[in-house]
Amino acid sequence: MALENTAIQEKLAATFAGEVFNFQQERDIFSFEINANKNTAIILFLKNDPDLRFHFLTDLCGIHYPDNPVEKQFAIVYHMHNWYENKRIRIKAFINGKNPEIKTLSNIFLTSNWMERETYDFFGVNFIGHPQLKRILNMDEMTSFPMRKEFPLEDGGRTDKDDRFFGRTIDNC
Amino acid sequence: MSELLLPPEHRYAKIIKEQLNEDGNELSILNLGPTHPATHGIFQNILLMDGERILDAEPTIGYIHRAFEKIAENRPFYQITPLTDRMNYCSSPINNMGWWMTLEKLLGVEVPKRAQYLRVIVMELARITDHLICNSILGVDTGAYTGFLYVFQFREKVYEIYEEICGARLTTNMGRIGGFERDWTPKAFELLNTFLEEFPPAWKEFENLFERNRIFIDRTVNVGPISAEKAMSYGFTGPNLRAAGVDYDVRVAHPYSSYEDFDFKIPVGKSGDTYDRFCVRNAEVWESLSIIRQALDKMPEGNEYHAEVPDYYLPPKEDVYHNMESLIYHFKIVMGEVPVPVAEIYHAVEGGNGELGFYLVTDGSRTPYRLHFRRPCFIYYQAYPEMIKGALLSDAIVILSSLNVIAGELDA
Numbered sequence: 001m002a003l004e005n006t007a008i009q010e011k012l013a014a015t016f017a018g019e020v021f022n023f024q025q026e027r028d029i030f031s032f033e034i035n036a037n038k039n040t041a042i043i044l045f046l047k048n049d050p051d052l053r054f055h056f057l058t059d060l061c062g063i064h065y066p067d068n069p070v071e072k073q074f075a076i077v078y079h080m081h082n083w084y085e086n087k088r089i090r091i092k093a094f095i096n097g098k099n100p101e102i103k104t105l106s107n108i109f110l111t112s113n114w115m116e117r118e119t120y121d122f123f124g125v126n127f128i129g130h131p132q133l134k135r136i137l138n139m140d141e142m143t144s145f146p147m148r149k150e151f152p153l154e155d156g157g158r159t160d161k162d163d164r165f166f167g168r169t170i171d172n173c
Numbered sequence: 174m175s176e177l178l179l180p181p182e183h184r185y186a187k188i189i190k191e192q193l194n195e196d197g198n199e200l201s202i203l204n205l206g207p208t209h210p211a212t213h214g215i216f217q218n219i220l221l222m223d224g225e226r227i228l229d230a231e232p233t234i235g236y237i238h239r240a241f242e243k244i245a246e247n248r249p250f251y252q253i254t255p256l257t258d259r260m261n262y263c264s265s266p267i268n269n270m271g272w273w274m275t276l277e278k279l280l281g282v283e284v285p286k287r288a289q290y291l292r293v294i295v296m297e298l299a300r301i302t303d304h305l306i307c308n309s310i311l312g313v314d315t316g317a318y319t320g321f322l323y324v325f326q327f328r329e330k331v332y333e334i335y336e337e338i339c340g341a342r343l344t345t346n347m348g349r350i351g352g353f354e355r356d357w358t359p360k361a362f363e364l365l366n367t368f369l370e371e372f373p374p375a376w377k378e379f380e381n382l383f384e385r386n387r388i389f390i391d392r393t394v395n396v397g398p399i400s401a402e403k404a405m406s407y408g409f410t411g412p413n414l415r416a417a418g419v420d421y422d423v424r425v426a427h428p429y430s431s432y433e434d435f436d437f438k439i440p441v442g443k444s445g446d447t448y449d450r451f452c453v454r455n456a457e458v459w460e461s462l463s464i465i466r467q468a469l470d471k472m473p474e475g476n477e478y479h480a481e482v483p484d485y486y487l488p489p490k491e492d493v494y495h496n497m498e499s500l501i502y503h504f505k506i507v508m509g510e511v512p513v514p515v516a517e518i519y520h521a522v523e524g525g526n527g528e529l530g531f532y533l534v535t536d537g538s539r540t541p542y543r544l545h546f547r548r549p550c551f552i553y554y555q556a557y558p559e560m561i562k563g564a565l566l567s568d569a570i571v572i573l574s575s576l577n578v579i580a581g582e583l584d585a
Binding site for chain 2: 027115136147
């Protein structure tokens with residue numbers, strides 16, 4: 001593969017010293033974390049740099065980590081793809097759990113419009129500058145954000161599916 | 174009139190009011206959907222119309238949202254396949270296999286060559302049915318019912334093959350970690366061979382009915398075109414992107430399940446209009462048929478249909494009753510006590526509509542910590558309002574069916 005991980009890492013480290021960290025090859029994808037405040041600058045750089053050319057935003061989604069410290073309770077995960085060199089990368093930006101917000105990518109990739117709406121819908125992450133940040137799959141009247149871990153899948157009063165009956169407690173399942 | 178249809182705070186209400194003041198002509202609102210016979214699924218579009226022309230559209234989706242990602246977080250891994258069936262239900266085996274391959278990547282399972290080839294065959298069959306439905310329904314929407322009636326029986330034949338392989342027809346829930354749940358019967362191969370003999374002449378005739386048909390060409394050429402740059406920015410993948418002239422195909426970019434062993438072309442279009450999308454799908458059906466033939470020719474001898482991974486692959490039921498080890502494995506798998514590494518996996522397959530991605534985050538427990546489906550329909554459907562701007566209402570219907578938007582995949 002022509003585009004080496006080290007080349008990406010060096011380029012990013014030279015331009016965004018301290019904002020990009022935790023580089024690692026995770027199975028078949030090169031991944032790293034970024035400072036959430038710099039997300040648009042870094043992604044625009046990755047897209048427009050003549051060597052990196054990550055011109056395709058494959059996927060954008062959120063993850064909830066309720067057990068993390070409060071400033072890292074949500075993660076926004078971007079998967080980007082360079083079709084010229086056929087290289088994928090994964091970018092993670094951790095954001096605050098109390099007031100989750102991050103800048104929108106909708107000026108960079110048109111596709112992020114609905115992906116961000118979906119993430120807002122399920123996690124309540126506020127994408128600053130998004131042209132139409134409203135619910136997309138759930139109904140507009142809904143008040144909670146269902147993909148957060150504290151949101152129960154079904155009625156909490158149900159006892160017929162209690163894990164205790166299978167010799168298992170919440171802790172080891 | 175419009176006040177009756179739109180709440181006054183809707184942005185179209187303001188546009189209609191201002192337009193009326195300017196030139197005295199009233200713009201109108203048309204609700205296309207949610208349940209409209211021509212949209213083949215539950216989509217709502219509020220169209221702002223000037224006579225027959227569409228000025229703007231506002232899509233509403235989520236009518237059949239079933240919270241698959243949330244359900245998946247509460248289910249053991251092998252119980253998630255039935256959820257993937259229900260995404261793109263026109264080609265569920267591709268979704269099933271994509272999910273198993275994601276798990277195999279997570280667990281480091283090496284699938285035997287023969288099982289990989291069998292998977293390729295069933296995935297290509299699924300692609301054929303997917304494209305067959307899309308193209309023949311596109312014909313129906315332009316007023317040509319005959320082609321649809323003519324080729325639709327072949328979907329039935331493919332479903333008979335599925336039935337022989339796994340017992341189900343539409344929502345297949347096919348395969349296991351490491352391969353298939355049982356070997357393919359001789360009957361399945363027999364049905365497959367009959368299909369390979371009978372289908373190509375019918376498909377040829379279907380093509381002849383449409384590709385040089387004056388009416389069809391008038392209805393589709395230059396209808397809903399999209400440029401390659403726009404398509405990539407909108408995240409298009411699959412036939413819809415290739416119709417715009419970009420030769421991106423996951424089967425070639427990141428070969429999975431031994432796709433690198435087969436020789437096939439990636440058909441591309443030029444203008445990204447409805448006609449090109451139709452032609453790209455037609456050509457892909459021929460390539461799929463060729464891949465199936467190659468896979469049958471190259472099929473390794475023997476009857477291996479799954480990997481030897483007792484930790485994840487259910488033992489035969491007879492052994493569970495008579496053999497202690499099998500009983501233990503059976504119990505552990507069913508109770509979800511199998512070792513799962515902590516990892517983050519992204520695996521993509523070329524679905525009927527484009528790159529179908531599975532982003533799986535595990536924390537070592539019996540269920541995924543987070544599972545996100547990259548659903549191609551959801552991603553490219555957001556380009557729909559832009560594609561129908563300035564088009565006629567009847568064109569909007571044709572564009573929608575040529576994009577092959579499947580409600581199940583759109584809403585997950």
